[in-house]
Amino acid sequence: MKHTLYSILFFLSFLLTISCSDVYQFELAHKKQVTLNETFKITLSEKENKPIKSMQFFIDGKEVNSDNLSLTVNTATYGLGKHSVSALVFFDDKSKKINNSFEVLANKKPLVYKYKIINTYPHDTKAYTQGLEYYNGYLYETTGRRGQSSLRKVDIKTGKVLQKTDLDKQYFGEGMTIFNNKIYWLTWQAKKGFVYNLDTFEQEREFTYHKSKEGWGLTNNGVELIKSDGTNRIWFLDPGTLQEKRFLQVYTNKYAIANINELELIEGKLYANKYQQNTITIIDAKTGIVEGLVDLRPLEKEMKKTQNLKPQDEVLNGIAYDKENDRLFVTGKNWGKLFEIELIAKQ
Known part of the structure; x- marks a missing residue:
């Protein structure tokens, strides 16, 4: 009886399959x-x-x-x-x-750049650099790692830390920018940022971001904050609400550029560290097209002459630009040197 029932059910299932072939x-x-x-x-x-x-x-x-x-x-x-x-x-x-x-x-190939070292300055080997910006003759820098994250004002020539405040130990500090005489500082995975008084380094407010994946790099265009989140997306934040309004996707003519880290806006172009690659990507801030790639791998070799670097950790990170004197500065996480460099397009 049970065998007969199974046979009937199988037959009905078969008929249903036929009827559904349409x-x-x-x-x-x-x-x-x-x-x-x-x-x-x-x-x-x-x-x-x-x-x-x-x-x-x-x-x-x-x-x-x-x-x-x-x-x-x-x-x-x-x-x-x-x-x-x-x-x-x-x-x-x-x-x-x-x-x-x-x-x-993208509809065009990026130019490839090499570089020339113009000057070398001392840099704190305990500064796990996340954000770097030049402002009124000084470098402002944020460092990372939980329990070690700090905001600093630094003398370029000596590397001396002139002013410093620490981030709460629960947070991992990331990129920063100076906008309307305020310092904006991201955290990595907490989806939270902080706003500081430029002169006193006192924390004035905090904000959250929800659309972007994480907090990595930060800069501004005088109208909006511009944020990277470790993917190939560049986010634009409203300066009032500090919420993400829109994003660009960053591409070459062949592939997406992921792991975009520290940012600096220079003459309408975003200069971005690509995490763990020791390169700078030059991005059109309006389209997301990668217009240039700067190979800075030799700088790591230069650093290794005087310092042992932890592989895949103590990497190039930190870009700052002195617009008035047309000076470009770069450094790395825990690097003992800050380099002023000039970019040269390869022929």
Whole structure:
């Protein structure tokens, strides 16, 4: 009896499978990788050409106008990076959503730069550098690690710490910037930042960030704070609410640049340390296009002549720019030297 029951159930299941063979099978066809400013087409199809009543296309969650079962996309509208694309299809008194994505790459190759050392200055070997900024003749620096994070005002020529305040031991300090005579300082994984009085180093307020993954680098463009979070995204924060308004995705003509760390805005370009790579990436702050790559690996070799560096830890990090005198400074985590360098494009 039990065997007969199982046979009946199996037969009914088989019949159900046959009856469901008429299920619609949709497909979104398009190029997976495209170049900025390129126009391409996205097409929806039903594998067996079954009738479709209507449909709607969405890119990054927003509905876009389409021509029947196809959509023409101008990548300039969406910018660099990965973008979601979906189609909501109505058929046979039913509906179904099909999801996919495309990736927009930069439309030009980055220039490659080498460098020349102009000057060398002393730097505190106990400074695990996270943020660095030049302001009114001094370097302002934030250091990391829990229980060791500090905010400092430093004399460039001597490396002497002129003013210092420590961060609460529960936090891991990260990047900083000076904006409207206030110091803004990020923490790593606490999703929290702090605002300090520039003159007294007294903490005046704190803020939280929720959209970006973590706190890494920080700079500003005179209107907004600009933040990295360890991915390939650069976030722009409202100076009043200190909330993330928007982001750029950073790309070369071949791939995304991840692990973006300390930031410095120089003449409309973002100079960014790429964590553990001992390189600086020069980024168009409006598009996210990587316009230049600076190979600073020889600086690590220069440091190793006088100092043992912990691999993958005591790496290049820290970029500061003296606009008035056109001086570019770089250093590293616990490095004993601060370098003034000049960038030279390779021919």
